[in-house]
Amino acid sequence: MQKIIEILKSGGTILYPTDTIWGIGCDATNPEAVQKIFDIKKREPSKSFIILVESEKRLQDLVDVPEMAWEIMDLSEKPVTLIYDNPKGLPKELLAEDGSIGIRWVKDDFLRKLITKLNKPLVSTSANLSGQKSPMKFSDISPEIVAAVDFAVEENREKVSEYSGSSIIRIWKDNRIKVIRE
Numbered sequence: 001m002q003k004i005i006e007i008l009k010s011g012g013t014i015l016y017p018t019d020t021i022w023g024i025g026c027d028a029t030n031p032e033a034v035q036k037i038f039d040i041k042k043r044e045p046s047k048s049f050i051i052l053v054e055s056e057k058r059l060q061d062l063v064d065v066p067e068m069a070w071e072i073m074d075l076s077e078k079p080v081t082l083i084y085d086n087p088k089g090l091p092k093e094l095l096a097e098d099g100s101i102g103i104r105w106v107k108d109d110f111l112r113k114l115i116t117k118l119n120k121p122l123v124s125t126s127a128n129l130s131g132q133k134s135p136m137k138f139s140d141i142s143p144e145i146v147a148a149v150d151f152a153v154e155e156n157r158e159k160v161s162e163y164s165g166s167s168i169i170r171i172w173k174d175n176r177i178k179v180i181r182e
Contacts, residue, residue, distance in 0.1 A: 005117050012150035015127050019079045019108040020163040022135040028121040031091040040148040043130040050081050050102035052122045054115035059105050063087050068175040079166040136161045
């Protein structure tokens with residue numbers, strides 16, 4: 001764990017198991033690290049990434065959370081990413097063109113420990129080249145991606161993900177919602 005934290009704090013990138021699929025991650029507050037992930041994935045900068053947080057406090061430090069968001073998070077049976085307006089303290093490189101950000105509050109013990117020790121939100125994007133199939137287990141990740149990151153986490157390499165991705169729901173301050181992906 002300490003090695004992972006050192007890599008992330010020095011602007012490095014990691015492959016890691018999320019509460020859904022395998023992801024590529026970095027310190028979400030480091031614009032240079034975020035750019036590295038765009039380069040690794042060969043992804044258009046107009047396509048934003050989501051970030052993971054481990055606590056209610058960190059979520060509230062980043063965005064104003066509408067009441068409906070709490071209800072969605074409480075009732076969702078699978079991991080859910082909510083898209084919020086006007087995040088605070090995040091680099092513009094992470095934000096969608098409209099200034100919004102997708103955030104998932106994770107319940108997974110490994111992720112919570114990792115984010116707590118990093119003490120910053122973590123970028124999470126599928127560990128694949130843009131447009132390719134998302135990796136359900138570590139062995140699904142292309143050698144090109146494995147070689148491009150600074151570190152691949154050993155945790156849960158044999159485990160096959162229960163989810164091919166999170167639900168994605170856009171939420172506005174007035175509690176309007178739009179389901180982007182179920």
